[in-house]
Amino acid sequence: MKRLVFFFLSFFLLLSPARAQEVGSTDSSSLKTDGIWQKERLDEEISTLKASYQSQLENYLYQDKLYRIAYDQHQELQTLSSIEDLTQKAKSLGIYRDEVLISYLNLLRLNLIATEGIELSLKNESLAKLETTLDYIGIHQENLKNINDRDQVVASLMTFTTDQKNLNNLANEVLVLLSVGNLQVIYDKSVVLKGEIDLYLEQKGTSTLPSIDRASYETNRSLDSAKLKLDTFWTDVIEHRTSNWYLAKFYDQLPKTLNPIYVNLSQSISYLSELLSI
Amino acid sequence: MFSRKEFNQTSQTEFVEDGAFIESSAHKKFNLRDLKNNKNLLPFYILIAVLFFFFLLMIIKIIGNKQTPEAEMIKKVEEKIELDPLSLRANELRANLKDHDPTKQTLPFPQVDLEFNIN
Numbered sequence: 001m002k003r004l005v006f007f008f009l010s011f012f013l014l015l016s017p018a019r020a021q022e023v024g025s026t027d028s029s030s031l032k033t034d035g036i037w038q039k040e041r042l043d044e045e046i047s048t049l050k051a052s053y054q055s056q057l058e059n060y061l062y063q064d065k066l067y068r069i070a071y072d073q074h075q076e077l078q079t080l081s082s083i084e085d086l087t088q089k090a091k092s093l094g095i096y097r098d099e100v101l102i103s104y105l106n107l108l109r110l111n112l113i114a115t116e117g118i119e120l121s122l123k124n125e126s127l128a129k130l131e132t133t134l135d136y137i138g139i140h141q142e143n144l145k146n147i148n149d150r151d152q153v154v155a156s157l158m159t160f161t162t163d164q165k166n167l168n169n170l171a172n173e174v175l176v177l178l179s180v181g182n183l184q185v186i187y188d189k190s191v192v193l194k195g196e197i198d199l200y201l202e203q204k205g206t207s208t209l210p211s212i213d214r215a216s217y218e219t220n221r222s223l224d225s226a227k228l229k230l231d232t233f234w235t236d237v238i239e240h241r242t243s244n245w246y247l248a249k250f251y252d253q254l255p256k257t258l259n260p261i262y263v264n265l266s267q268s269i270s271y272l273s274e275l276l277s278i
Numbered sequence: 279m280f281s282r283k284e285f286n287q288t289s290q291t292e293f294v295e296d297g298a299f300i301e302s303s304a305h306k307k308f309n310l311r312d313l314k315n316n317k318n319l320l321p322f323y324i325l326i327a328v329l330f331f332f333f334l335l336m337i338i339k340i341i342g343n344k345q346t347p348e349a350e351m352i353k354k355v356e357e358k359i360e361l362d363p364l365s366l367r368a369n370e371l372r373a374n375l376k377d378h379d380p381t382k383q384t385l386p387f388p389q390v391d392l393e394f395n396i397n
Contacts, residue, residue: 093394150396153396157394161395175386177384200364254379254383255381258380259381269372270372273365277365
């Protein structure tokens with residue numbers, strides 16, 4: 001009886017690691033599938049939102065024209081009806097503006113979530129700021145829809161102007177993160193590809209040839225140069241994160257700041273293609 | 279041996295009477311110059327159909343000849359891609375890098391007035 005119990009125990013103990021491994025491998029492959037599925041879903045959401053953002057922007061621009069006409073008419077006529085017309089047009093314009101800004105900030109938010117190469121603490125900070133701003137604009141839009149009194153409309157529009165004076169800076173900050181993050185992703189993928197090319201050349205038996213050795217060395221040098229520039233950027237930004245809108249200030253200098261990294265990466269990818277054809 | 283057919287009629291009356299017969303027999307043949315008056319258009323339709331069929335065959339042959347070298351090229355390119363996934367990845371990276379050129383901004387801030395008001 002004891003031998004039988006021992007036999008069954010050993011049998012199940014032997015089975016369980018195999019099952020755990022199977023489950024483990026299923027988990028990792030399902031995680032990968034989930035990741036791909038999530039990325040696809042995000043891309044689809046971004047695409048849909050971009051289309052509706054474009055049409056909302058067109059509506060806003062049309063409303064803006066109507067507002068300008070009403071404003072000029074009121075300046076000229078100064079009648080009660082011109083005041084009323086101007087109030088209504090300003091209210092509509094405010095609502096449309098909020099709609100456009102909500103879509104735009106949501107686009108930034110989704111792109112920020114979808115981009116992988118961004119330093120996590122910076123990403124989370126920007127996401128939090130975007131979400132706070134989105135909540136504010138959503139509430140502002142709802143309030144504006146429900147007010148009709150001229151003074152209330154004036155107050156609402158003025159409050160918005162005061163509270164959201166840094167909206168442009170927030171957008172610039174996110175755009176800088178997206179630009180650098182995308183280059184970081186390309187660098188990371190280039191490094192992985194370089195490793196696989198080295199393995200391929202080793203299997204082929206050509207990795208020790210002087211020409212390939214030199215080409216490989218130059219490719220590594222180019223990649224290292226890109227890495228150095230990227231790391232310097234992230235370190236600098238993290239050091240100055242408490243400084244007001246430090247990251248946003250890079251926006252105007254973005255081509256100047258990122259071009260050297262872009263050139264290094266472009267060179268590295270060309271070298272990788274050449275390595276394969278040697 | 280061969281007798282020449284006497285077309286010359288001495289009697290003008292007979293000639294006039296035969297005129298109607300000669301005209302009516304001409305009607306049975308296909309008149310290309312005056313299509314609307316033709317009573318039997320079937321040979322014409324058959325002729326057009328045969329010509330159209332040959333024309334179609336020619337066009338199919340020409341297109342087939344054109345496609346063949348292109349199809350071969352496509353196959354070669356596909357084979358090349360299948361044989362070299364590492365090169366394909368390098369190409370994808372290059373395209374990806376081009377999409378993220380820092381001089382191009384895909385999401386600029388919208389042209390909205392943040393400061394407008396009634397006053």
